[in-house]
Amino acid sequence: MKAELTAIIEAAEDGGYWAICPEIPGANGQGDTIAEAKASLKSAIQLIVEDRLEDIRRGLPEEAIEETILIP
Incomplete structure (x- = not known):
């Protein structure tokens, strides 16, 4: 998956950093x-997208059309 997304990164009170998208x-x-923190966020995004796609595919009829779209 290629996409440009926003990462908001902040210092954690106990040290280190946390990031959200x-x-x-x-x-x-x-x-x-x-x-x-950025690498961890990238992994989380990938897992979420893969999981959501897998969930939606389970309920689709065989004749459903699946295509890839690009968002500039």
């Missing part, structure tokens, strides 16, 4: 460094 509800990550 406002475009993907529930997506968050954390790490000791900003890079680790």
Whole structure:
């Protein structure tokens, strides 16, 4: 999946950093460094998108059309 999304990163009170993606509800990550928090957030986004896609595919009839769209 390729997409440009927003990462909001803040220092955690107990040390390290946490990150959220406002475009993907529930997506968050954390790490000791900003890079680790971003990597954790990327993994969370990927898991959420894959899980949602798997869920929706279970209920689709066989004749449903699935195509990829690009968002500029």
